[in-house]
Amino acid sequence: MxxxxxxxxxxITAQTKVGGVVYDEFGDGVPFANVFFPGSSEGTITNDNGRFYLQSNSNYETIQISFIGYETLTYTLESKVNLELNLTLKTEAAALDAVVIYTGKTSKKNNPALDILRKVWxxxxxxxxxxxxxxxxxxxxxxxxxxxxxxxxxxxxxxxxxxxxxxxxxxxxxxxxxxxxxxxxxxxxxxxxxxxxxxxxxxxxxxxxxxxxxxxxxxxxxxxxxxxxxxxxxxxxxxxxxxxxxxxxxxxxxxxxxxxxxxxxxxxxxxxxxxxxxxxxxxxxxxxxxxxxxxxxxxxxxxxxxxxxxxxxxxxxxxxxxxxxxxxxxxxxxxxxxxxxxxxxxxxxxxxxxxxxxxxxxxxxxxxxxxxxxxxxxxxxxxxxxxxxxxxxxxxxxxxxxxxxxxxxxxxxxxxxKTNKKFKRLYNIGTILASGYYEIDNFDIGPVFSVFGFNDVEGLRLRGGGRTYFSANDMWRLEGYGAYGFRDNQFKYGIAGKWLMDKKSRLTISGGNRRDIEQLGASLTNTNDVLGRSLASSALITSGNNSSLSSINLSTLALSFEPKYNLEFRLGTSYRTIKSGNPGVFSLDYFDADAPGGIETETRQADASLTMTYTPGRKTSNYGVDRTIINSGEYPILFASYTRGFEGLLESDFNFDKVQFYYSHPLQIGAFGRLTARVEAGKTFGEVPLALLNVVPGNQTYFNITGAFNTMNFYEFVTDEYVTLHLNHNFNGRLFSRVPYLRDLNLRELVGVRAVYGKISDENIALNASGLTYLAPEDIYWEYSAGIGNIFKVFRLDVSFRGGYNYLPDARSMAITGSFGFSF
Known part of the structure; x- marks a missing residue:
């Protein structure tokens, strides 16, 4: 594909075709010279090396070449097709002064072309x-x-x-x-x-x-x-x-x-x-x-x-x-x-x-x-x-x-x-690279890019999965996976299904169950995606020790619909049990008078949530239960959610209310590149343990993770109310283009600033029995970064510097992260 x-x-079939190079009297190519058919509006401009190509559906016998400081050259064409012409412009004696004055640039004063342009405006x-x-x-x-x-x-x-x-x-x-x-x-x-x-x-x-x-x-x-x-x-x-x-x-x-x-x-x-x-x-x-x-x-x-x-x-x-x-x-x-x-x-x-x-x-x-x-x-x-x-x-x-x-x-x-066997094989390879799935009749195996993973709990992790796939516009889909960790010798799985019940409103019912190892502190905004998995818990390479993983058993049931294009509401319920995936090293324990010894190691929680996602400007294809986003990263996203936890329901442990919000917006700043701004905020009302609090997302991998702080460790900051700001700007080579030699590498300048402010209540601190010291960024944690993009056209490298809380043990003052991606 x-x-x-x-x-x-x-x-293009043309009657007159002309191509070649325009030189000056010293044998150098003349860039930006004007080449045109006399008496017509058909013409072109020579490139940086003086080369040009011009064609027309009409018959012409001559072409003209002109440029400031040179005599206009009229050249007679010998045939309809003229190959590799070498044309020389002579310096115009009366215009020698003009050449000195302009030196390749035209004046902004007393320029009739600019007078006309202002009239156009x-x-x-x-x-x-x-x-x-x-x-x-x-x-x-x-x-x-x-x-x-x-x-x-x-x-x-x-x-x-x-x-x-x-x-x-x-x-x-x-x-x-x-x-x-x-x-x-x-x-x-x-x-x-x-x-x-x-x-x-x-x-x-x-x-x-x-x-x-x-x-x-x-x-x-x-x-x-x-x-x-x-x-x-x-x-x-x-x-x-x-x-x-x-x-x-x-x-x-x-x-x-x-x-x-x-x-x-x-x-x-x-x-x-x-x-x-x-x-x-x-x-x-x-x-x-x-x-x-x-x-x-x-x-x-x-x-x-x-x-x-x-x-x-x-x-x-x-x-x-x-x-x-x-x-x-x-x-x-x-x-x-x-x-x-x-x-x-x-x-x-x-x-x-x-x-x-x-x-x-x-x-x-x-x-x-x-x-x-x-x-x-x-x-x-x-x-x-x-x-x-x-x-x-x-x-x-x-x-x-x-x-x-x-x-x-x-x-x-x-x-x-389309009937050729060789072409079908090539098409299948293209499909795998684009979608990550290998097609077998009405079932896809994959995604192939998540077969291998590694973390401190599972060691080497192997994963295999698949999905039903009859067409791009399927009304229902089942998908699942199985995984095995060679260090913990545990089997994990996830299975989910969804059904588009009404096309007009995109009324969809979905549900599933997952038992797996997860990095809960990888994102502030969780959407209970049964098959989702963060890079933080499956990366092959990490920076430092990543032992703060959780074992989770999550079941979900949800109903979603779109009353307006790109506006989705989702009403969902979930039940989950959460405990440490690495007992003895990392703890999620909390005090509970009814538990043996007064300490509980597992959190059981039932909740219901209502979420709203608005993505104006998003373009999608296909109209089944799944859609493909065409312009990923080019549209704003507004997300808001309310979650209610129910104590006693299915032996659930806590009552709480949680509200969360985030807004992300890419902005094209004229010729100065693209700024992506993202703000998140949230608050939890009620007493909840560490497993249900908001962990500010750190990043101990060598890869860029959206919304995470690169110099922050996992579980370094914990909050029950927070606000974050992420500003990332890509100058698209605007600055490097002014530097000789460096401009030829087509590199792109990247800068970023990230900050978070948060608080945690005394009641939630007192509930903690994990041995982990709860620290909220009440003095504002921030970091800044600089990077170079477009390295070999597919790689970017960022260096992030910590701007606060440098006195903490194991604080990382600097982090190097990178990412691969295709972009123009």
Missing amino acids: VIIMFLVTTT ENRRKNGLSQFKQYQFDKYEKLEFDMNTIDSQMVNSKLFRGMEFIFDYADTSNVTGKTYLPIFINESLSTVYGDNEMNKEKENVKANKNSGFSNNQTIIAFVKDLYADIDVYERYLKFFDKSFTSPVGKSGIDTYNYILRDTAIIDGVEAYNIIYYPRRKGELTFKGDFWVAADSYAIKEINLQATKSANVNWVKEIYIEQEFDVLNDSLFLITRDYFMSDFALNKKEESKGMYGKRTTLFNNYQFDIAKDKDFYKRRVNDYDPEIYNRDEAYWDENRLEKLNKDEKQIYTMLDTL
């Missing part, structure tokens, strides 16, 4: 959809993928043995000589409705189809989420989890150089042509040009090519084109949006990779047709199988752009490929 997600698109609200109360339009989106740089070595490789027929569908570019293999295409038709007064927008999908995976909503949603819609008028354009500075937005003036190149009539409209390129390397910027309508100062056309020095992983090239047409005499609205990216392991010219191309067409604009507020509410379950089963006649009638020959062949090839 992962392989298919990143496979790439068809080449002033008139932004007069151009586009924002001037209407309501709007609606039809939208056609086509996503395509091609494997690129196909050569004989790849064709003859073992990977494609048995699937050689796919190369019969390959296409060769006459410009580069490279061969491309169309692999995947996804089409969708929808109508978009918007209301500017209510600030609401809704997209109703009418049809969706793709080559071979029409029912795999996860692939469709993942691929579509890669290419977010962008508004070039905004300060920053967000995609691939990054914020690029827009050349049209107000932040562009400090980021780009602007040059007014020309004035021309484009589609009957007088327009100014402005070229732009970045002032500095290493930042998330573009180069290209745009046309501005002279009367309305609206953007008529724009192209954006990401600079190669931009700190983005796995993407070698990014190219965007947008076209706007005049509607209603003076209104400019987008009619075409083209987005192309070249995915590759590195940015070397010869590296193999995959092209991803999205073409979006807009049509049939209508305005001021009011809809009521309920119309814009998203349904909890909006899956309609008919959308994914439209016949070919429907598509032929409704496509806004016909498929070319290569695009049609993708459907034929994938239908054949």
Whole structure:
């Protein structure tokens, strides 16, 4: 599945194709030179090395190359396809002073291009959809993928043995000589409705189809989420989890150089042509040009090519084109949006990779047709199988752009490929890597990544499990696991089931039982997940002694529903027994006059809880009992819960009330990266033992654990009321990009601050018979961290420093943690 997600698109059939390098008189490549077809709006900008590529569906006999301080060069094309041109610009004698003045940068004073750009800002609200109360339009989106740089070595490789027929569908570019293999295409038709007064927008999908995976909503949603819609008028354009500075937005003036190149009539409209390129390397910027309508100062056309020095992983090239047409005499609205990216392991010219191309067409604009507020509410379950089963006649009638020959062949090839045994094996490997499960008929074995573990109680731990799986939209699911520790010689298990009783409200009943070894102090907010397990109690490598583990027997029964999309309520009950998993070393004992010797070693507790989880902006796929989150980590989370403990019920030991809350929010701070803020708070009313108190989560592993304190030991602080704050910021290489040599490593700067304040009552201290000294962080415990991310593109390393309570025994003044992850 992962392989298919990143496979790439068809080449473009063009009438005129030009490529090569622009040099100066000293033989050095000229970056950011303007290359265009005379008398047209079609052009491009040379890259950092002076290389360019330009193509058009029209026939042209000449191209022109221009740049500040050089004479404009007009070159006659010898044929429709011109390979590897070497063009030299001569220094313009009258402009030598200008070269000295600009030294690669344009002035912010007396610059006509900036005067025009300021007019664009002033008139932004007069151009586009924002001037209407309501709007609606039809939208056609086509996503395509091609494997690129196909050569004989790849064709003859073992990977494609048995699937050689796919190369019969390959296409060769006459410009580069490279061969491309169309692999995947996804089409969708929808109508978009918007209301500017209510600030609401809704997209109703009418049809969706793709080559071979029409029912795999996860692939469709993942691929579509890669290419977010962008508004070039905004300060920053967000995609691939990054914020690029827009050349049209107000932040562009400090980021780009602007040059007014020309004035021309484009589609009957007088327009100014402005070229732009970045002032500095290493930042998330573009180069290209745009046309501005002279009367309305609206953007008529724009192209954006990401600079190669931009700190983005796995993407070698990014190219965007947008076209706007005049509607209603003076209104400019987008009619075409083209987005192309070249995915590759590195940015070397010869590296193999995959092209991803999205073409979006807009049509049939209508305005001021009011809809009521309920119309814009998203349904909890909006899956309609008919959308994914439209016949070919429907598509032929409704496509806004016909498929070319290569695009049609993708459907034929994938239908054949799906029946190939070798392809099925590769697809299964991709599925295992993506989901962690190995499929056998209607049962999945896994997750395979949790087979091995280690802790001080169990020693080496082996775990095996599985789940029922008939389809991604199963209405019910059973899953479970068994585990064995070779040090304690104990068998553990967990089993759970859930049933989606109503699709519209997502009314779900769930329950299960687990007997296992657990690290209770790994998280402040526990949700009684029967199959959940913290890294702290199963990590292969830990820092120092981790003997404070508990033996737990947990049974749960819960009912959940969603009255609104991404708003879930859960009413649950649980019964658990908790005792030390390492008697003689770690104790959970408490005083009980009715127990033998006045001390009880096991806590028995029945409780009921009501929780609310709100995740605005979360995107999911599939509509069965389980859903897949598409944009993990990109949306806020609000969680609140109330729990009531019942003494005497099933021999339960304590009465108590507990309230808990946390809020997490990722914030994109313009071009300065992403800040993730998380605050937690809670309070327990009533007398409870250590097993039911809130243990501030320490981290004695070498891995980053969300919500934990890296320099704090397990059970170092215990509270019955608390508030915590976590601030973590990723600058995405913004600072390193200013440092020569260091910028080439594409590293990313990470900083963080964590703090906790808490209290514990005298009654709960007096109840303690464990021998553990209860200490609450009433003076505020805090720590700060600095780190480097994107090491080898997949690893981050953090160093955390303790800011308080350094006088405590075994206090760790510093901790080093790391984590692996895939990110752009």
